[in-house]
Amino acid sequence: MSRAHPLDFTHAPEARSWVASAQAPGSDFPLQNLPHGVFARRTGAGLEPARGGVAIGDEVLDLAQLAALGLLDGLAQEACMAASQSTLNGLMAMGQPAWRALRHGLHRLLCDDADPLVQRSLSACLLPQREVQMRLPVEVRNYTDFYTSVHHAQNVGRVIRPDDPLTPNFKWLPLAYHGRASSVVVSGTPFKRPRGQAMAPGAQAPVYGACKRLDFELEMGFFVGPGNAMGEPVALGQVRSHVFGMCLLNDWSARDHQFWEMAPLGPFLGKNFCTSISPWVVTMEALVPYRLPFERPAGDPQPLSYLDDPADRAEGSLDIELEVLLQSARHRERQLAGDVITATNFRHQYWTIGQMLTQHTVGGCNLQSGDLLGTGTISGPTAGEAGALVELSRGGSQDVPLPSSGEVRRFLEDGDRVVLRAWCAKPGAARIGFGVCSGEVLSAPQG
Numbered sequence: 001m002s003r004a005h006p007l008d009f010t011h012a013p014e015a016r017s018w019v020a021s022a023q024a025p026g027s028d029f030p031l032q033n034l035p036h037g038v039f040a041r042r043t044g045a046g047l048e049p050a051r052g053g054v055a056i057g058d059e060v061l062d063l064a065q066l067a068a069l070g071l072l073d074g075l076a077q078e079a080c081m082a083a084s085q086s087t088l089n090g091l092m093a094m095g096q097p098a099w100r101a102l103r104h105g106l107h108r109l110l111c112d113d114a115d116p117l118v119q120r121s122l123s124a125c126l127l128p129q130r131e132v133q134m135r136l137p138v139e140v141r142n143y144t145d146f147y148t149s150v151h152h153a154q155n156v157g158r159v160i161r162p163d164d165p166l167t168p169n170f171k172w173l174p175l176a177y178h179g180r181a182s183s184v185v186v187s188g189t190p191f192k193r194p195r196g197q198a199m200a201p202g203a204q205a206p207v208y209g210a211c212k213r214l215d216f217e218l219e220m221g222f223f224v225g226p227g228n229a230m231g232e233p234v235a236l237g238q239v240r241s242h243v244f245g246m247c248l249l250n251d252w253s254a255r256d257h258q259f260w261e262m263a264p265l266g267p268f269l270g271k272n273f274c275t276s277i278s279p280w281v282v283t284m285e286a287l288v289p290y291r292l293p294f295e296r297p298a299g300d301p302q303p304l305s306y307l308d309d310p311a312d313r314a315e316g317s318l319d320i321e322l323e324v325l326l327q328s329a330r331h332r333e334r335q336l337a338g339d340v341i342t343a344t345n346f347r348h349q350y351w352t353i354g355q356m357l358t359q360h361t362v363g364g365c366n367l368q369s370g371d372l373l374g375t376g377t378i379s380g381p382t383a384g385e386a387g388a389l390v391e392l393s394r395g396g397s398q399d400v401p402l403p404s405s406g407e408v409r410r411f412l413e414d415g416d417r418v419v420l421r422a423w424c425a426k427p428g429a430a431r432i433g434f435g436v437c438s439g440e441v442l443s444a445p446q447g
């Protein structure tokens, strides 16, 4: 069978860029990645208007400046102009041929065999990443969060329903709730600990106050490219032309509020106070070398036919390494980086992103360019691979150690900063990364 996601020259691991920092060991942004984002340049006079760029090594390639140079043509130039805007919604709406034309053009311009004159003019379009402020890459009009890790569902289910942790629907469809788009923020944005209602175990009445069980959720997000019309579902075989790329996502959760309020309609205030995403969108094109077969454990139900497709079976899963670092106020006082409290891989997800997108539309729901779909918490098969504190602390009953500061956590404290990281690496392919998604907990508002 021919690959639905073919490799091309932009994936060649030996290709190098004339931008020196792109070759630095461990760089998230080598020539093979080329993720898109939106930035505002800091100047002495303040911030310039936001515009689109591509990360290469430690630099940002300013696509507005590149478009003005006229080094690209045809579809690549049109895509470059769309990608230089203050949101990436327009680029996402253009579709895969445009995304690919731009990737190919950028690769040629940034490759070390590019004409020296081209290199010289392009150098003027590079800005150090430390001199820019990253913005939300898209105008998020709709945000949906799935629940597709069987290990997370079992771990959390044990806290809520010890005898029957997995709901009967879990292995038949990718579950989700409709989230809140207005409180999606870019990495680096702090938020206040939420207030709300919680019902303590055995109590007769709930109490109103600051969240006592604040948690993170290690997730990835993916962005819708061209949307679909209402009443016209996207078949699983067509999904690849509807997904632009992926980012890191932290679905901050107030567990005490969430577990009290969510029966019977699902999460509400427990999830809608803040959702953080990483600023760089890694394209599905860049992830091609890291596609994996989608497999179902023997004895589990096989997907219904509308959630099954040969290409999705062959390449629907993704090999993405993930880790979570917690940096407390004490870590910062002592100038310590923090402690990695969990690490896992996206390959353990029970449903593919294709199945999630198809499920979202199968009833007729229309998705729009730039819509954000979260994968749900990513937890691996072992206890140390859980993607949330409620799992790592077994429902808040065990300490999670922070060895370098000597502290422990069951849930997040004020001043805690949670940093998500992800990267792809394997022999025969270039290592690419997602950068970071960080956020800091501030104290609750008065009241």
Ligand code: MN
Binding pocket: 145, 146, 217, 219, 251, 374, 376, 377
């Ligand atoms: Mn979630």
